[in-house]
Amino acid sequence: MRNKYVIELSKGGYMKYISHLDMVRLFKNAFKRAGIRLVYSQGFNPHPKLSLAQPLSLGYSSTCELLEFEIAEDLPPAEILDRMNPMMPKGIELFKCRRMAEGKSYASRAVAASYEVCIPIKAGDRCDAEGLCRDFLKQESIQAFKRQKKTEIKKETDIKGMIRELHGELLNDKIILYIKSDAGNRSNLSPELFISAFVSFSGINAAREDISVKRTGLFFSR
Amino acid sequence: MIFEQEFEKLLKRVEKPARYTGGEVNEVQKDVGKCSLRFGFAFPDMYEIGMSYMGLQMLYDILNKREGVFCERVFAPGPDMECLMRDKGVPLFTLETKTPVSELDMLGFTLQYELSYTNIINMLSLAGIPFFSKDRKDGMPIVVGGGPCAFNPEPVADLFDLFLVGDGEEAITRLCSLYEGWKASGDSKDAFLKMAGKLEGVYVPSFYEPVYKENGEIEEMKKLSEFAGDKVKKCVLWDINSCGFPENNIVPLIETVHNRAVVEAFRGCTRGCRFCQAGMIYRPVRERPTESLLKTAEKQLKATGHEELSLLSLSTSDHSEFVSLATRLMAVCKKNNVSLSLPSMRLDSFSFKVLEEIGGYKKSGLTFAPEAGTQRLRDVINKNITDQSIFDSISQAAELGWNAIKLYFMVGLPTETYEDLDGIAETVKKVAEVFRQKRMKITVSISNFVPKAHTPFQWEAQDSYEEFVTKHNYLKEKLKIKGVAFSYHDSSMSVLEAAFARGDRRMAAVLVKAWEKGCKFDAWSEHFDYGLWKEAFAEAGADIGFYASRKRSYEEKLPWDTIDSRVSKEFLIRENEKAKLAETTGDCRQGCEKCGINT
Numbered sequence: 038m039r040n041k042y043v044i045e046l047s048k049g050g051y052m053k054y055i056s057h058l059d060m061v062r063l064f065k066n067a068f069k070r071a072g073i074r075l076v077y078s079q080g081f082n083p084h085p086k087l088s089l090a091q092p093l094s095l096g097y098s099s100t101c102e103l104l105e106f107e108i109a110e111d112l113p114p115a116e117i118l119d120r121m122n123p124m125m126p127k128g129i130e131l132f133k134c135r136r137m138a139e140g141k142s143y144a145s146r147a148v149a150a151s152y153e154v155c156i157p158i159k160a161g162d163r164c165d166a167e168g169l170c171r172d173f174l175k176q177e178s179i180q181a182f183k184r185q186k187k188t189e190i191k192k193e194t195d196i197k198g199m200i201r202e203l204h205g206e207l208l209n210d211k212i213i214l215y216i217k218s219d220a221g222n223r224s225n226l227s228p229e230l231f232i233s234a235f236v237s238f239s240g241i242n243a244a245r246e247d248i249s250v251k252r253t254g255l256f257f258s259r
Numbered sequence: 260m261i262f263e264q265e266f267e268k269l270l271k272r273v274e275k276p277a278r279y280t281g282g283e284v285n286e287v288q289k290d291v292g293k294c295s296l297r298f299g300f301a302f303p304d305m306y307e308i309g310m311s312y313m314g315l316q317m318l319y320d321i322l323n324k325r326e327g328v329f330c331e332r333v334f335a336p337g338p339d340m341e342c343l344m345r346d347k348g349v350p351l352f353t354l355e356t357k358t359p360v361s362e363l364d365m366l367g368f369t370l371q372y373e374l375s376y377t378n379i380i381n382m383l384s385l386a387g388i389p390f391f392s393k394d395r396k397d398g399m400p401i402v403v404g405g406g407p408c409a410f411n412p413e414p415v416a417d418l419f420d421l422f423l424v425g426d427g428e429e430a431i432t433r434l435c436s437l438y439e440g441w442k443a444s445g446d447s448k449d450a451f452l453k454m455a456g457k458l459e460g461v462y463v464p465s466f467y468e469p470v471y472k473e474n475g476e477i478e479e480m481k482k483l484s485e486f487a488g489d490k491v492k493k494c495v496l497w498d499i500n501s502c503g504f505p506e507n508n509i510v511p512l513i514e515t516v517h518n519r520a521v522v523e524a525f526r527g528c529t530r531g532c533r534f535c536q537a538g539m540i541y542r543p544v545r546e547r548p549t550e551s552l553l554k555t556a557e558k559q560l561k562a563t564g565h566e567e568l569s570l571l572s573l574s575t576s577d578h579s580e581f582v583s584l585a586t587r588l589m590a591v592c593k594k595n596n597v598s599l600s601l602p603s604m605r606l607d608s609f610s611f612k613v614l615e616e617i618g619g620y621k622k623s624g625l626t627f628a629p630e631a632g633t634q635r636l637r638d639v640i641n642k643n644i645t646d647q648s649i650f651d652s653i654s655q656a657a658e659l660g661w662n663a664i665k666l667y668f669m670v671g672l673p674t675e676t677y678e679d680l681d682g683i684a685e686t687v688k689k690v691a692e693v694f695r696q697k698r699m700k701i702t703v704s705i706s707n708f709v710p711k712a713h714t715p716f717q718w719e720a721q722d723s724y725e726e727f728v729t730k731h732n733y734l735k736e737k738l739k740i741k742g743v744a745f746s747y748h749d750s751s752m753s754v755l756e757a758a759f760a761r762g763d764r765r766m767a768a769v770l771v772k773a774w775e776k777g778c779k780f781d782a783w784s785e786h787f788d789y790g791l792w793k794e795a796f797a798e799a800g801a802d803i804g805f806y807a808s809r810k811r812s813y814e815e816k817l818p819w820d821t822i823d824s825r826v827s828k829e830f831l832i833r834e835n836e837k838a839k840l841a842e843t844t845g846d847c848r849q850g851c852e853k854c855g856i857n858t
Binding site: 050051052054055056058059062063065066067068069070072074075077083085095096124126127128245246247 | 268269270271272276277280281282283284510512513514518560561562563564565566595596
């Protein structure tokens with residue numbers, strides 16, 4: 038019997054600004070400080086069995102990150118939480134820990150994610166959020182420019198098929214968009230592509246740094 | 260506190276935003292209302308460099324352990340962040356509380372390398388603090404300098420209110436006590452400096468004024484104050500074990516140059532290499548015992564969760580209990596799933612035996628520093644290793660399964676001839692032969708000799724830029740050997756480094772000019788622009804050759820003569836004379852060579 042667990046956690050505050058790899062290192066360090074021994078892989082360069090289900094872009098906050106790991110001893114999930122939470126820097130909160138059944142990892146089963154995108158609007162901007170979303174989705178295709186990793190050339194792609202749900206509401210002087218889109222190995226939509234497509238469609242003149250993104254859900258296949 | 264929302268917008272637009280957020284594990288937070296001394300520890304380079312510097316963690320620990328003192332960190336922002344800060348009017352801030360640096364009581368810059376000096380100017384500018392001590396009014400932060408470059412503080416003397424010379428642990432504590440008393444009294448900055456000047460190791464530059472001869476040399480350091488002493492003796496932490504070592508190191512959230520647990524095995528070095536400033540200014544050797552090192556290592560690993568542990572010293576295998584130290588540290592590391600790193604090892608059969616015995620030591624890269632290509636030149640610089648021992652150890656390394664080797668040499672050493680350069684090529688060739696069958700990677704790294712203050716070579720001329728280039732090209736041809744990669748250090752950087760290393764107060768004008776032209780991060784090849792520096796020298800009316808490539812006589816008054824490293828000038832002269840005869844000097848552990856540190 039292997040001691041596999043998953044922790045649900047939130048990421049916010051200044052911790053928004055650390056990368057996926059930084060998060061992995063942060064947790065490796067935290068387990069060491071908590072005195073909980075992770076199981077290491079065999080081989081020339083052993084590394085601990087620990088992973089985050091789905092990378093989160095730099096600058097995004099999240100209420101739904103999943104950390105999977107395997108430890109050398111059998112501990113009650115509640116104890117793991119009690120020992121790990123004090124090790125967290127301000128901005129990361131672990132709120133649930135449970136045992137994980139044998140089988141495929143969450144990371145390999147991720148299919149979709151939901152986000153809240155908050156866009157400030159100014160006088161004159163279109164503010165019927167729900168209507169805007171409907172019109173946006175009514176387009177035959179939704180073109181976005183994806184930067185190719187190797188060549189740095191921007192390539193136009195149709196992202197319409199990757200958007201699963203989209204709703205909006207007006208809150209004071211902000212539009213909040215609720216989007217559920219593909220996220221995982223098979224098909225993946227970066228919210229950045231959606232944001233640039235949406236902003237240019239709606240004509241809302243908001244600078245990227247004024248827009249905030251929060252991940253609110255991760256969805257998995259069986 | 261700078262405006263949080265505005266700050267977050269900046270973070271979203273810059274590379275590696277976590278350089279600026281703070282909030283790491285083990286960061287210290289205090290109630291600022293209850294602090295009578297707010298100290299900014301400023302590292303004049305980027306976060307990733309500064310956070311890898313152990314001295315920061317040490318002083319941060321000491322200062323923050325004191326009630327009423329709050330030490331926060333300040334780094335040089337990257338060019339992208341700087342641009343936004345200037346654009347939005349955001350001043351230089353501390354990581355812990357985002358307080359504008361100008362609101363602190365004291366700002367301490369660590370002077371680790373000469374090519375970080377423009378960053379000091381840039382940081383003061385970003386903080387809205389006048390560059391020159393004389394222009395800073397009462398109520399502005401007291402600007403303090405320390406670190407190895409404080410042993411010749413003259414090029415930056417005008418920027419600082421005072422320097423702490425030597426070991427900082429006790430000196431900074433004394434300075435804090437003095438400050439607290441002075442602040443309560445409400446007296447002037449002048450009064451503070453007068454009192455501070457009496458402390459051991461404190462150099463107040465405004466108490467002195469250099470007078471120059473017609474030929475540009477220093478006539479005398481005129482004392483402007485009755486509080487100016489003849490000499491400022493460096494501080495020495497004589498009993499290194501009287502002062503704790505940090506256990507709760509800050510753990511960076513992002514990748515830094517070194518992100519690891521570190522314990523200091525000993526300070527100082529007994530080898531006496533004549534080019535080495537660290538070997539002279541950190542005397543005498545003071546060792547920490549194995550027991551205490553083990554205890555600190557365990558506590559630090561526990562508090563940080565680091566995955567690597569490293570020993571800090573100038574020559575790790577010289578620790579008197581090295582075998583048991585290495586063996587026991589390895590056991591601690593294995594127990595904690597941590598890797599051990601033993602840098603600055605003297606690579607002889609003894610070290611290899613230990614590395615082999617402790618087992619589990621990762622055989623990645625091996626670094627060898629013969630420094631010179633012939634026995635004669637190694638004797639000149641007092642690098643006491645023989646050809647035979649180099650080849651023996653390298654064969655041994657190959658036998659034991661090391662897969663990569665780095666060889667460090669220096670060009671431009673005093674008395675060097677082309678025969679010595681040929682010697683470098685010969686040595687590399689022989690190493691390559693040993694390694695050929697094993698298909699190992701050999702990297703040859705050439706640096707340029709930079710004469711430093713307080714060393715036996717402090718009077719010597721540096722090669723000119725052109726000479727360096729010629730020598731590099733010569734070696735490049737000679738080192739076209741299969742399986743050998745060759746790299747060399749930028750010559751113009753080395754010349755500039757030499758100018759600042761032995762510069763006088765007139766260099767401040769050059770520095771400000773260079774900064775005005777946009778020079779910063781000069782230690783980064785992608786930012787360094789020698790063309791701008793040449794213009795700066797010309798406009799300031801200074802000659803770089805006067806500082807870098809001019810040989811000084813023993814009689815000449817040197818800019819750093821006011822600073823007493825406790826190693827006597829007589830010893831340095833004796834060593835330089837022996838160098839000329841290629842005579843070596845023994846290791847201090849084999850007998851006292853009377854350098855003056857113990858008298």
